[in-house]
Amino acid sequence: MPDTRVTSQDVARLAGVSQSAVSRVFTPGASASAATVDKVKRAAEQLGYRPNPLARAMITGKSRIIGLVVAYLDNQFYPLALERLSNALQAKGYHILVFTTPNRADNIDKIVSELMDYRVDGIITASVAMSNELTETCARAGIPVVMFNRGQDGAGLSSVTSANLIGGRTVADFLAAGGHQRIAHIAGWAGSSTGRDRARGFEDGLARHGLTPSAVIDGRFDRDTAIAATRDLMDSETPPDAIFVGNDHMAFAVMDTLRDLGLSIPGDISVVGYDDVPLAAWGAYDLTTLRQPVNRMVEATVTTLLGQIEDASKHPEKIEIEGPLILRGSARIPKDWTP
Amino acid sequence: MPDTRVTSQDVARLAGVSQSAVSRVFTPGASASAATVDKVKRAAEQLGYRPNPLARAMITGKSRIIGLVVAYLDNQFYPLALERLSNALQAKGYHILVFTTPNRADNIDKIVSELMDYRVDGIITASVAMSNELTETCARAGIPVVMFNRGQDGAGLSSVTSANLIGGRTVADFLAAGGHQRIAHIAGWAGSSTGRDRARGFEDGLARHGLTPSAVIDGRFDRDTAIAATRDLMDSETPPDAIFVGNDHMAFAVMDTLRDLGLSIPGDISVVGYDDVPLAAWGAYDLTTLRQPVNRMVEATVTTLLGQIEDASKHPEKIEIEGPLILRGSARIPKDWTP
DNA sequence: TACAAATTTGCATACGTTTGCAAAGTCGGA
DNA sequence: TCCGACTTTGCAAACGTATGCAAATTTGTA
Numbered sequence: 001m002p003d004t005r006v007t008s009q010d011v012a013r014l015a016g017v018s019q020s021a022v023s024r025v026f027t028p029g030a031s032a033s034a035a036t037v038d039k040v041k042r043a044a045e046q047l048g049y050r051p052n053p054l055a056r057a058m059i060t061g062k063s064r065i066i067g068l069v070v071a072y073l074d075n076q077f078y079p080l081a082l083e084r085l086s087n088a089l090q091a092k093g094y095h096i097l098v099f100t101t102p103n104r105a106d107n108i109d110k111i112v113s114e115l116m117d118y119r120v121d122g123i124i125t126a127s128v129a130m131s132n133e134l135t136e137t138c139a140r141a142g143i144p145v146v147m148f149n150r151g152q153d154g155a156g157l158s159s160v161t162s163a164n165l166i167g168g169r170t171v172a173d174f175l176a177a178g179g180h181q182r183i184a185h186i187a188g189w190a191g192s193s194t195g196r197d198r199a200r201g202f203e204d205g206l207a208r209h210g211l212t213p214s215a216v217i218d219g220r221f222d223r224d225t226a227i228a229a230t231r232d233l234m235d236s237e238t239p240p241d242a243i244f245v246g247n248d249h250m251a252f253a254v255m256d257t258l259r260d261l262g263l264s265i266p267g268d269i270s271v272v273g274y275d276d277v278p279l280a281a282w283g284a285y286d287l288t289t290l291r292q293p294v295n296r297m298v299e300a301t302v303t304t305l306l307g308q309i310e311d312a313s314k315h316p317e318k319i320e321i322e323g324p325l326i327l328r329g330s331a332r333i334p335k336d337w338t339p
Numbered sequence: 340m341p342d343t344r345v346t347s348q349d350v351a352r353l354a355g356v357s358q359s360a361v362s363r364v365f366t367p368g369a370s371a372s373a374a375t376v377d378k379v380k381r382a383a384e385q386l387g388y389r390p391n392p393l394a395r396a397m398i399t400g401k402s403r404i405i406g407l408v409v410a411y412l413d414n415q416f417y418p419l420a421l422e423r424l425s426n427a428l429q430a431k432g433y434h435i436l437v438f439t440t441p442n443r444a445d446n447i448d449k450i451v452s453e454l455m456d457y458r459v460d461g462i463i464t465a466s467v468a469m470s471n472e473l474t475e476t477c478a479r480a481g482i483p484v485v486m487f488n489r490g491q492d493g494a495g496l497s498s499v500t501s502a503n504l505i506g507g508r509t510v511a512d513f514l515a516a517g518g519h520q521r522i523a524h525i526a527g528w529a530g531s532s533t534g535r536d537r538a539r540g541f542e543d544g545l546a547r548h549g550l551t552p553s554a555v556i557d558g559r560f561d562r563d564t565a566i567a568a569t570r571d572l573m574d575s576e577t578p579p580d581a582i583f584v585g586n587d588h589m590a591f592a593v594m595d596t597l598r599d600l601g602l603s604i605p606g607d608i609s610v611v612g613y614d615d616v617p618l619a620a621w622g623a624y625d626l627t628t629l630r631q632p633v634n635r636m637v638e639a640t641v642t643t644l645l646g647q648i649e650d651a652s653k654h655p656e657k658i659e660i661e662g663p664l665i666l667r668g669s670a671r672i673p674k675d676w677t678p
Numbered sequence: 679t680a681c682a683a684a685t686t687t688g689c690a691t692a693c694g695t696t697t698g699c700a701a702a703g704t705c706g707g708a
Numbered sequence: 709t710c711c712g713a714c715t716t717t718g719c720a721a722a723c724g725t726a727t728g729c730a731a732a733t734t735t736g737t738a
Binding site for chain 1 (some may be wrong): 723724725726727733734
């Protein structure tokens, strides 16, 4: 009957060895004879012993805990990423300590302090930007940070994003090839690299076709803002016949609003999103969107982070992963379209 | 310039007091003179000292970490709950360590072991059932557990759910009053208390009106299963004119499928869900559904859990929270309907 | 068989806190 | 002014593990 609080001492006593021996048996790198390993394992099994990760963390300085800072979970993309990240890290013996935050900069300061208190081995920020000052703090404390789905100008931190510039350009090509005349953009939050890059790629892309967006509005990655923006666009003298929306979450709001106005999609107007969250494939929206390959992004995030944890001399890297445009029913498809 | 790894020793040295004094200043209950408090705070500020929670956890046995076990994050209800839980717990100085699991029982065993390794102060399981054996293990280890959105027959554990029986009954009343003739139920997973209770409440409710469900199919809280179930239902000789679906997540699938079949909602058939996730309010679905008051459920969860943590003698309690039926456009509304 | 090299083992210490205990200090009232 | 009651303080021992070091044991080689 395995009971509470059994320590390496107890195991040592039962196995007739020293506490150090027990420790060594449970420490991957350490040396112990086959005989000791056997005795100790047997005793440990019998008592139901498992090493205390907290005590271990104290002495090694490694907690095997990764801090995850996340802002909003209402955009389906993030829970999905969280789930995948947790699975991948669990498989490697790490766990995720969650910190939620409204996207206020001052708040992040506090949160990073708390993270450092817990001696997390690494930090993943999802949809959250880090000030340069904060970057510096983490670097000095030797805690690797990976920004997930957000970039940063300085070379200080690792980041994993999709190829937002290329993605924006692809959408531009697609909409231009579709023969749309007035193409508007409800952009992702201008305060985020992700939002800016998609917008820039999009405008660049249009320019190549001699076009320019009929309007660009900051949607702030927010549903209500996107709804208001859509209303404004459609109220104008020359409403758009296509809208590229900065992410799927807003695109759904846009589609709801357009239908509210009695418009047909894509008959009257095309809508293209960004992310390809599962909901985009559901019948009610059937949204044409540029996929962010969440699996590969998660994989890259974990690899980079663990790499930096295991080898502190490793340099931060900025990883961009390209995703395809997923053709569905919310936007007119050009004849002979090839991506 | 606050730097890495400053300990209470360093602060003590600078402040000219003993290390214990520093500890006492940072320990809420302890006694220290105003003069010491001042000296220590000043020194701590200057060095950028913050107590190490791991060391604290070692000695007190309290980690201020709550383990959260969660199965699937694709049903919007759970990320939302997670976010709220995290916020509420953070406000109380606790943090969430996430454990994801496919819903396999054997897996849960391992996960609970890991949780106990980390000496979590409490456990919240969301949409996950606990075996009686496991319940026993936690009880013996003195770790309080609250099951969120899932109940259990034995009296061993606390649980917080909505009033699923009453909810199911309310939906039955509503659909019966709407004059529907053949009412089917695509139920939540029969392996979950939540799914069973809603189904039972629903059948009881119909019985009161002298009705019986035209069909009951286990949808397993799964989108694909729900789609298949819907197809089966509509393929039958006497297809239903109303479907009560065990949760919103499946209800969306049902609506997509019905529309695919060219049916009009609620003209040809009414659909009612359960949860009232944000998506239910969006234009594309506009789903009539029974609300699970997530805020109050989270509040109750946190209160119960922290209560048990702070007072170990407290008994587990089973809390049920009633929610209203939210009337929207997916189901015919009876004249003069009052809940 | 003997001896050097390599491996295994135990001892003791460290990690950064909290806390029981006893000594020292503070305060008020007679 | 003196004494008891109460508060504050420092000392030292925990908490459960990892690890450097030196002693002990095993292994390999001539």
